[in-house]
Amino acid sequence: MSSKKDREVSELLVVQNFLWNQLRTMDKDNTALLKMKEVEAAQATEAARNKDAEIDRLRAEAANAKTRVLVLEGKLLEMHSLVNEKNDEIQKLKSGQPKSLKCKCASCVSNETSQKRRKLTNEMHFGQCTTTKKSKGCNFPGMHPLAKKNQVPLNCWLMLLEHEDFYRYIPQCGDEVMYLPEGHEAYLNGMRLSDSCPCDRIKDLKAVELCRIEGLGYSAYGESCCTLALKFIDDTSSGFGKQFIITLLELADFSDFLVERTRFEATIVQNWTIRDKCKVWCMDDGEGERSWWEGHVLAITPDSPDFPESPWLKYAIQFYDGSDFLYSPWELHAAGPLVPWKHPHIDSSIRNKLLSAMTTLQKMSHKNQDYYGVLKLDTVVGESDFINRFPVQFSIEVIRARLQNDYYRTLDAVQHDATVMLANAKSCFSKSSVMTKKIHRLSEWVNDNIQSL
Structure with a gap:
């Protein structure tokens, strides 16, 4: 009886060891697969970020190109007008109409x-x-x-x-x-x-x-x-x-x-x-x-x-x-006491939503090591090098202050200032890999909280 039981126990131990070995093998395989998937996910995330950065760059180039096209169209129309005038004068001279x-x-x-x-x-x-x-x-x-x-x-x-x-x-x-x-x-x-x-x-x-x-x-x-x-x-x-x-x-x-x-x-x-x-x-x-x-x-x-x-x-x-x-x-x-002109302004609900988002962003920046580069940008825009390089010096604080004072007449104006702010910041910090990443995050934040409205 005892030998039979010993044999059964021995067989069960063999099965147990086999199952444990299989489990360890599966665990190693799953761990390797997980690491591979994590690498793939990281690569996909980086590719997505690069794609977003490329999209931002293309958007900025498209905006600049639009302005240049409008300027060129105006110049072209002016040239056409001058050519037409000269053609009319030539025709009159040929027709002999003193x-x-x-x-x-x-x-x-x-x-x-x-x-x-x-x-x-x-x-x-x-x-x-x-x-x-x-x-x-x-x-x-x-x-x-x-x-x-x-x-x-x-x-x-x-x-x-x-x-x-x-x-x-x-x-x-x-x-x-x-x-x-x-x-x-x-x-x-x-x-x-x-x-x-x-x-x-x-x-x-x-x-x-x-x-x-x-x-x-x-x-x-x-x-x-x-x-x-x-x-x-x-x-x-x-x-x-x-x-x-x-x-x-x-x-x-x-x-x-x-x-x-x-x-x-x-x-x-x-x-x-x-x-x-x-x-x-x-x-x-x-x-x-x-x-x-x-x-x-x-x-x-x-x-x-x-x-x-x-x-x-x-x-x-x-x-x-x-x-x-x-x-x-x-x-x-x-005449008499001045009654200031009441300028039109953007809808109060949109204004308050934007103010809340920007205030939260500024508070976060003091706690997360300026994750979006907001504090650094606020400092740099007041420096002489930045002022001499860029005709306007927009920052999150400038946009927030304008919103607070009901300065903006349309949402287009807010979005425009944010676009100019990002374009200046990207150009200013183009040689700093750390700030480039932060401004890229700020660009994503702007797209989610301002441009999407």
């Missing part, structure tokens, strides 16, 4: 006289005011809290974090604006720019045209300026669907010829009349500073016979010392 040529010469002289008159008007309007009775007090943000921490440059009109109390147009991507060809012509002449005006190649443009800002780029033109790609969006316009380019410098002493749509509509409804009291925000004589100048409407007349329906420089304002200057309606404010 009378027409004389009419054309007379027209040129008339236009030249008109331009001279407009130039004199501009010089009168854009000179410094010399009145002595004025009312001071205005929110004119020159140094923001971020600037004090060396995070944004001082006195850059393209880097304001909040709206000023007085009105002037500072472009944002996606804006609908009222475009005044008369003012554009005066601007090109006054600034001595070689750009062309759309009315040179598009006939029968109205005195005021509704446009949308389709593209916005930045460059340094002695000082920061921006390049706007605009599109005519009024289907009753002769220019409907066509695009043109404007290089816009800061208009410190020049009446805006691009006016945000709601501001334009509100000021036109105001309908100022002669003797109405008003005030204007302009530069003090010889002081280099600005303040409110009080006066009243002296006369109302079109600035140019070429644009009889244009409101540009329509109002002659007389100040208390008897001097008078020309202004456009969007430059005039009612």
